[in-house]
Amino acid sequence: MTEKHKDLDPDPGVLDFETEYELGQDNIRPFGLDIHNPVFAISSILIAGFVLIALANQEATAEFFGWLRPWLTSTFDWFLVLSVDGMTLFCLALIVLPVGKVRIGGKDATPDYSYAGWIAMMFAAGIGIGLLFFGVLEPVYYNFSEGGNASPLGISAAENEYIGIVGTIHHWGLEGWAVYAVVGLSLAIFCYNLNLPLTLRSAFYPILGERVWGWWGHAIDTLAVFATLFGLTTSLGLGAQQVAAGLNEVFGIEPTNTVIVLLIIGITLIALGSVLLGMDAGVKRLSEINMVMAVGLFIFVLIATGIGTAISRYFEVMVDYVLLLPALSNPFGREDTSFFHGWTTFYWAWWIAWSPFVGMFIARISKGRTVREFVLCALIAPTAVCALWMSTFGGGAIDMLNAGGAEGVKATVIDSYAPEGALFGFLQELPLYSFVAPISLVLIVIFFVTSSDSGSLVIDTITAGGKMDAPVVQRIFWCTLEGLVAIALLLGGGLSALQGAAVSTGIPFTVVVLIMCYCLWLALRAEHKKL
Numbered sequence: 001m002t003e004k005h006k007d008l009d010p011d012p013g014v015l016d017f018e019t020e021y022e023l024g025q026d027n028i029r030p031f032g033l034d035i036h037n038p039v040f041a042i043s044s045i046l047i048a049g050f051v052l053i054a055l056a057n058q059e060a061t062a063e064f065f066g067w068l069r070p071w072l073t074s075t076f077d078w079f080l081v082l083s084v085d086g087m088t089l090f091c092l093a094l095i096v097l098p099v100g101k102v103r104i105g106g107k108d109a110t111p112d113y114s115y116a117g118w119i120a121m122m123f124a125a126g127i128g129i130g131l132l133f134f135g136v137l138e139p140v141y142y143n144f145s146e147g148g149n150a151s152p153l154g155i156s157a158a159e160n161e162y163i164g165i166v167g168t169i170h171h172w173g174l175e176g177w178a179v180y181a182v183v184g185l186s187l188a189i190f191c192y193n194l195n196l197p198l199t200l201r202s203a204f205y206p207i208l209g210e211r212v213w214g215w216w217g218h219a220i221d222t223l224a225v226f227a228t229l230f231g232l233t234t235s236l237g238l239g240a241q242q243v244a245a246g247l248n249e250v251f252g253i254e255p256t257n258t259v260i261v262l263l264i265i266g267i268t269l270i271a272l273g274s275v276l277l278g279m280d281a282g283v284k285r286l287s288e289i290n291m292v293m294a295v296g297l298f299i300f301v302l303i304a305t306g307i308g309t310a311i312s313r314y315f316e317v318m319v320d321y322v323l324l325l326p327a328l329s330n331p332f333g334r335e336d337t338s339f340f341h342g343w344t345t346f347y348w349a350w351w352i353a354w355s356p357f358v359g360m361f362i363a364r365i366s367k368g369r370t371v372r373e374f375v376l377c378a379l380i381a382p383t384a385v386c387a388l389w390m391s392t393f394g395g396g397a398i399d400m401l402n403a404g405g406a407e408g409v410k411a412t413v414i415d416s417y418a419p420e421g422a423l424f425g426f427l428q429e430l431p432l433y434s435f436v437a438p439i440s441l442v443l444i445v446i447f448f449v450t451s452s453d454s455g456s457l458v459i460d461t462i463t464a465g466g467k468m469d470a471p472v473v474q475r476i477f478w479c480t481l482e483g484l485v486a487i488a489l490l491l492g493g494g495l496s497a498l499q500g501a502a503v504s505t506g507i508p509f510t511v512v513v514l515i516m517c518y519c520l521w522l523a524l525r526a527e528h529k530k531l
Helices: 017-025 039-056 058-075 077-096 115-127 130-144 163-172 174-193 200-213 215-251 257-305 307-328 337-364 371-402 407-415 419-427 433-463 472-491 494-529
Strands: none
Touching (some): 039 215, 039 472, 058 337, 058 472, 077 174, 077 337, 115 337, 115 371, 130 163, 130 215, 130 419, 130 433, 163 337, 163 371, 174 494, 200 215, 200 494, 215 257, 215 419, 257 307, 257 371, 257 472, 371 419, 407 419, 419 433, 433 472, 472 494
């Protein structure tokens, strides 16, 4: 046991860490691969089996996931909400406590990326296509859907003109990013400060010791692979549907299942190219292009809908968000059942399912940052930016609808629920649509690709035992499998199947993240003593 780990090990003196790691890796290298057996084998076989079963039994798959998602979100609502509440309070405490001075990688570590590159990659990985898919859809749906239980806290649009935006910010703000921050910071500290492999099992070293290299660790990493894959494919499926809707709007191509499958295949191939280029040449470059295009689209919408109105609206909804956050975060006695079960509990399960992917990704790029710096940038800044986006896009659409316009939004969100077309229905109301719509389509594709390639890198790292330089063929394998799972879920139930898969893995992984909070606290306390 090295000096670096003795304060954390629950059973010191059994083996030194380097020996533990070599014995626990149990690697096999057929055909030049570097496979962390049995995590790779179990994960790939089970997921491949799921794809085959789902494709062969599409109606049964649709029926099963159609039942599964609402049952899970209504049964475990209190558990999900209280868990995310706890993670948020934990992160806020880290900002003000002395452990916030701890630097990822040690006191002399320096950042590998500039602030601009770091935040761009963090934001692109953490949000994916969410802003584009839900930015118009969600605020409008809450404001104009019939029935008070679809509105946040049962507050109608007549009582609060922008209550739909407040509910949307709740789902894309502080609490969701706290989940990412907990997992990302845990992995970063255990990897860069304690020299443990960059994989989920490492975060449990304080309570499991050398057992993290055995079946306890295998189980944690395998569950992380499932959560990551199904959380990611939900976003990929949403992205494919939105791209198909965009192609229909711009080029008149009918959004059939065949078109959506071809889109997933094509975009997966582009993601493979990015994966082959690696982190700096592929993922980083695409993330930066993504952010530039997203900022450009945002500025266009801001100007087109009125800068003064947008800024005033933003501050109004942020005040309401802060005031209503305690009530929105309370799982008990809720009467807004459609909003709470249909959206909030699903979102928390989805954020948690995404947390191994985003957490590991931001851990890889965050060396040299202090804990306080990490949490502030991973928590506060994204919340403010997401709120600004949702307020500008969703608020602009709400204002148009109140004025009797936005027929495209009305048709896709209110009259008939076709959420993938909401963004383009909104853009139709703005100038330069024939120019802006194709650009938005390209932006959605790049978001799609960024999520797929960075997700492949993360799953590959987990299944390779934490190695960040595993053979390229393994990244190709996981990127390809992601596309196949997205196709299987879309054909076997569509949106409900995608969401059901994410929830079914997100709920059990919640327990993992809660225990991770405790382990992170032990590690930070030990690191602070060294300052």
